[in-house]
Amino acid sequence: MEGYRFSTDLAVRFAETDAQGIAHHASFVVWLEVARVAYLAEHAGGYQAIRDQGIEALTTEVHVHYHRAAYFDDRLRIWTRCVDLRGARFRYEYAVERLAETGVELVAAGHTLHAIVDAVTRRPTRVPPCFAEAVARAEAQSTS
Amino acid sequence: MEGYRFSTDLAVRFAETDAQGIAHHASFVVWLEVARVAYLAEHAGGYQAIRDQGIEALTTEVHVHYHRAAYFDDRLRIWTRCVDLRGARFRYEYAVERLAETGVELVAAGHTLHAIVDAVTRRPTRVPPCFAEAVARAEAQSTS
């Protein structure tokens, strides 16, 4: 997808569906986190490496726009990019596609905002330079 | 809370926490749905009554802004109002407060957008008049 370089795939679990016969809308919020974890594993040594530095990344905002329903066992591709690192804050953007035999279609799009805090004091702290550099490298590639 | 008339209370479940020691951010999306179901039970005969009319209310957008972390066993009050009913669409707005001995504080705020579809054809259909009227009555009260 244009503007994105990184993606991760998953299949809709049966437990993630609801009595409307579709994936419950809260499941997407979990999938965006799965995508962030995969992004960090690819580009920044993993989420655990960040936690091991004594910091936590809190989620301060979630926004999801649902274009189409997703169904049990659908194969979804979650395009993910990290943008706007400033001080203690950064933003992820996402596009969720369904990979169907009949073609690819947009299922949802959204963004999340995050703040880095000290794991002990819970006070805001700057994004670690190694993380900022890893993201800069990853996203420089994505727009080249 | 000013501008809201309806609220429902719940306690944070242990299963809703995560390894950061706080309520996982996706849990809030489930709680907003719990609040909508309670709102409909109070004002419009219940969500099941709406489903029994052969229609489904899809969630087309979720937006949550997290102000503070919520913790296991926190008592939360979810203020809920339904606004902007137009054709097949409507919007809910929410404020989530923590009820603590030391006072009440805002934990999160957000909104969701919804579209009514025919349960069989999945095509958009107008909001049932009885639902629109029930919401109008509920929200007229809330601003008086």
Next chain:
Amino acid sequence: MEGYRFSTDLAVRFAETDAQGIAHHASFVVWLEVARVAYLAEHAGGYQAIRDQGIEALTTEVHVHYHRAAYFDDRLRIWTRCVDLRGARFRYEYAVERLAETGVELVAAGHTLHAIVDAVTRRPTRVPPCFAEAVARAEAQSTS
């Protein structure tokens, strides 16, 4: 229900249903935990009070037998008792009933096993006397 003195009620959330149109079977495991938390709040000063003593109660076994499906918005009553406290271990037993206008019916039954560990060392440690005494009082009542 015979043999039980404590119960807690809840309603099936929409997010807890699946594409079979029923409550997902994993939801029951969460509800049993909700019932344990309510039991501890009633009888032993709360789960947080136990955690504040520097111990954790791990779940070492879960067993659920499903008799009937539960549906969205069903009102469920979870009968709960704590038995067999020995050393670092104890057992909960449960019966889950649906409260319907047409009468009460058994939806599920089960048990869980738990072990107390030191929160830091994660090594087994004896059940705190105050907890054992609280359970003894609660369950002595239940069989009188």
Next chain:
Amino acid sequence: MEGYRFSTDLAVRFAETDAQGIAHHASFVVWLEVARVAYLAEHAGGYQAIRDQGIEALTTEVHVHYHRAAYFDDRLRIWTRCVDLRGARFRYEYAVERLAETGVELVAAGHTLHAIVDAVTRRPTRVPPCFAEAVARAEAQSTS
């Protein structure tokens, strides 16, 4: 693992952890279902193919014995076998291993019982022959 031929791998999601810092015990019940779905995709044309025959597989019993805690981002291998097909009923057995650099260790073991029902009438119906044959082929291999 001895006695098993089929396995599927997954990583523990952050949303699946709890405030004890470990994977919540209800998450395992979801993972067992993920493993059944993968087993059916491998051996019997997929769960959706079974649902398309107008039948549903209900879960009538869940049993999980937890040997060790699982943690965020742990790589788990879920060994899965289907046994005891009789009439409308069958049983799955599972062993959940952690794949660590220091070696493989057993995290949990368990079983689930299932009953086939007609999707419309919800009455028990015999396991479809094609499913029984697929399982017989799969498990004949597993003990050879």
